[in-house]
Amino acid sequence: MTIKNETPSVTSTVTPAMKPSLSFWQIWNMCFGFIGIQFGFALQNANVSRIFQTLGADYSNMAILWVAAPITGLVVQPIIGYLGDNTWNKLGRRRPYFLYGAIAASLSLFIMPNSPTLWVAAGMLWIMDASINISMEPFRAFVGDMLPRKQRPLGYALQSFFIAVASVVASSLPWMMTNWFDVSNTAAAGEVPESVKIAFYAGGVVFLIAVLWTVVSTREYSPEQLEAFEKAETQLDDQDSELAGTRSSEAYIRGGLIWLVIGVVASLLIHFNIERLDNSLFILSGGFIAFGVCQLIAGGLSAKNHLENGFSQVMNDLFHMPETMKKLAFVQFFSWFPFFGMWTYTTSAITSYHYQTDDTTSALYNQGADWVGVLFSTYNLASVVAAIIIPLVVRWFNLRIAHMINLTLGGLGFIAFLLIKQPSMLIYPMIAIGFAWASILSVPYALLSNAVPIKKMGLFMGIFNFFIVLPQILAASILGFLITKVFDNQPIYALVIGGFSMLLAGILTLRVKEPVIE
Numbered sequence: 001m002t003i004k005n006e007t008p009s010v011t012s013t014v015t016p017a018m019k020p021s022l023s024f025w026q027i028w029n030m031c032f033g034f035i036g037i038q039f040g041f042a043l044q045n046a047n048v049s050r051i052f053q054t055l056g057a058d059y060s061n062m063a064i065l066w067v068a069a070p071i072t073g074l075v076v077q078p079i080i081g082y083l084g085d086n087t088w089n090k091l092g093r094r095r096p097y098f099l100y101g102a103i104a105a106s107l108s109l110f111i112m113p114n115s116p117t118l119w120v121a122a123g124m125l126w127i128m129d130a131s132i133n134i135s136m137e138p139f140r141a142f143v144g145d146m147l148p149r150k151q152r153p154l155g156y157a158l159q160s161f162f163i164a165v166a167s168v169v170a171s172s173l174p175w176m177m178t179n180w181f182d183v184s185n186t187a188a189a190g191e192v193p194e195s196v197k198i199a200f201y202a203g204g205v206v207f208l209i210a211v212l213w214t215v216v217s218t219r220e221y222s223p224e225q226l227e228a229f230e231k232a233e234t235q236l237d238d239q240d241s242e243l244a245g246t247r248s249s250e251a252y253i254r255g256g257l258i259w260l261v262i263g264v265v266a267s268l269l270i271h272f273n274i275e276r277l278d279n280s281l282f283i284l285s286g287g288f289i290a291f292g293v294c295q296l297i298a299g300g301l302s303a304k305n306h307l308e309n310g311f312s313q314v315m316n317d318l319f320h321m322p323e324t325m326k327k328l329a330f331v332q333f334f335s336w337f338p339f340f341g342m343w344t345y346t347t348s349a350i351t352s353y354h355y356q357t358d359d360t361t362s363a364l365y366n367q368g369a370d371w372v373g374v375l376f377s378t379y380n381l382a383s384v385v386a387a388i389i390i391p392l393v394v395r396w397f398n399l400r401i402a403h404m405i406n407l408t409l410g411g412l413g414f415i416a417f418l419l420i421k422q423p424s425m426l427i428y429p430m431i432a433i434g435f436a437w438a439s440i441l442s443v444p445y446a447l448l449s450n451a452v453p454i455k456k457m458g459l460f461m462g463i464f465n466f467f468i469v470l471p472q473i474l475a476a477s478i479l480g481f482l483i484t485k486v487f488d489n490q491p492i493y494a495l496v497i498g499g500f501s502m503l504l505a506g507i508l509t510l511r512v513k514e515p516v517i518e
Contacts, residue, residue, distance in 0.1 A: 019148040019229040027155055029217040030146055033098055034139055034162040036210030039203045040105050040132045042170035044069070045343040046376045047196055048112075048125060050369050053348065053360050054192055055118040065122050070340065070472035072130040073465060077137040081462030082310040084138050085455070092220035093145065094138035094458070101134030102211035109204035113197040135211060137465065141458035144449065145221065152449050153442075160387050160441040166206075167380030173199035175370045185366050193366065229454070246307065247319045252299030256292045263288030277481065284477035317456065318463055324451035325460070327512045328444055329467040334505035335407060335440050337471035338414055338498025341479055342433075345494040347372045353492040354423045371423055375430045382434025383441070390439060400509050403443040407506035410436020414499030418492055436502060447512055471501075 022030075049057075052065050084094050091099065108128035115121035143155035177183035177195035185195040221229070266285035270277050298315040306312065321329070347369050352358055355368035386406070393402040413432030420426055452460045479494050487493040 021148055021151055022146065027147065027151065027158060030142060030214055031155060031158040031162055033211040033214035034159045035166040036102060036207035037132060037136045037139065038163040038166035039170045039206045040109060042167040042376065043109065043173070043200055043203045044128060046171045046373045047174065049344060049347045050196065051113060051115065051121055051192055052118065055115065055121055055190060057118055069125060069129040070469040070476065072126055073133050074469040074473070076130050076133040077465040078314045078459065078462035079310070080134055080137045081141060081458035082314060084141060084458040088223050091215070094142045095215050095220065097138045098135050098211050099215050101131050102208050104131035105135060106204040106208040109200045109207065113192045113200045137462055138458065140461045144452070144454065144457040145226065149449065153446050156442045156445045157387060160438055161384065163441055164380045164383040164387065164438065168377045170203055171373050171376035171380060173202060175373045178370060185370055186363060189361050247302070247316050249299045249302035252295045252302055256295030256299060259288050259295065260292030263292055280477055280480040283473060287473055314459065314463065317459060321463065322451035324513050325448055325464065328448055331505050331508045331512060332444060332467040333471045334501045334508065336468045337475050337501040340472035340475040341494040341498040345479070345491040349417065349491040349495055350423065353490065354421065375426055378427050378430040379434035379437055382431040383438035386435040386438035387442070399443055399447055399514060400512055403439050404506040404509045406435045406439035407502050407509065411499045411502035411506065414495045414502060417495045447514070
């Protein structure tokens with residue numbers, strides 16, 4: 001098969017200042033790399049807790065080990081977004097980051113299941129997640145760069161489709177290896193089963209090939225073309241998309257000192273009450289300190305009028321988000337909190353609550369762990385169906401109501417894990433969670449797209465990721481404490497807490513303003 005290197009261009013029939021529509025297959029090619037990216041994330045989400053437990057982790061430190069993933073996303077995504085906005089070379093604007101991230105992520109997928117110790121596996125999670133984020137962040141901005149407004153929903157829908165398809169396959173890979181190819185799903189104590197290793201190797205290959213497809217088959221607009229398109233689209237932006245101004249150095253320093261004091265006091269309280277509290281709470285207090293320090297640094301740079309660097313721009317834009325983005329931030333926060341709990345605790349929750357075992361070397365435990373992979377495939381398969389149904393619901397109601405309905409389904413699905421005792425019946429709440437997942441991956445971006453200034457598409461997409469990452473850091477901080485100190489070491493309650501969080505997110509959706517598309 002020959003890959004057609006289709007270059008988007010401005011033809012004589014299109015006004016030069018207007019961004020032309022792309023064909024379906026051009027959009028398909030530019031989004032295809034998401035198959036590889038989601039292969040990496042799905043294997044990580046479904047199997048890393050299993051690897052950690054195999055290497056000796058327990059409930060009390062699982063969240064701390066997993067915090068690597070959201071922290072790397074918090075740091076990497078705005079950096080890559082800013083760099084992408086200001087990059088132009090032979091590969092283009094976003095494609096260099098697609099490619100470099102894919103190479104690093106593929107190597108990480110080969111190394112991760114061969115980690116000899118728990119600390120090596122934890123370190124590999126940092127590296128692997130950072131690499132995947134380097135590839136993923138530019139894909140969100142890529143839709144805004146390449147497509148006119150009327151085609152952006154299709155671009156995000158195709159990304160969601162590829163995410164769902166890849167997740168269905170990748171999450172079930174260890175189960176497939178065991179049941180279809182008779183590969184062993186058990187191993188000696190401290191060793192990762194062969195079925196998991198082979199799944200990760202396959203994921204590394206798929207990741208690289210899928211991203212290469214997008215890199216080779218897609219060309220990007222030059223900075224000059226994007227500047228012309230920006231002038232045409234600026235007049236269509238909502239008024240709240242304009243930045244409100246520059247945050248003063250005094251405001252930065254005042255806010256920084258407040259957050260720094262809160263963080264230090266909280267850390268001291270945790271330290272002197274560690275027997276009643278939990279080490280994971282230091283993640284939360286450390287986050288307060290880090291946010292305070294970042295504001296103090298930004299204040300110092302602002303006082304010296306050093307505002308053109310990437311750090312200052314990220315901090316300033318964080319405090320001057322468009323109004324629509326601010327309201328969506330709360331929805332995203334409470335929507336993503338449940339998924340960190342699901343990815344971190346589903347294996348231990350189901351094996352302990354539904355299969356009644358914590359012995360990682362037992363066949364029953366590994367049967368339950370494999371079933372978790374099937375359940376993860378189920379919610380991703382349901383999201384494929386949901387991606388078809390959601391536009392119909394939007395047509396009957398609107399984007400906000402459709403999102404609220406799907407988040408409500410997901411919240412009830414999470415809570416149902418406590419009420420359903422038969423493992424096979426867990427398929428049904430996972431279907432409900434799949435509808436919420438499909439909505440989270442597409443509807444917020446449709447609501448946001450008109451509120452984001454075109455010239456900072458990558459940076460604002462990176463900042464928007466804060467409100468995906470921050471709830472995961474919060475979950476990493478408090479879920480371990482709640483499970484061990486409040487819920488008597490029963491990880492099933494991590495899913496229940498997530499369910500109530502998602503119900504709240506559904507209610508908050510009603511505050512968000514609908515986008516205007518012309």
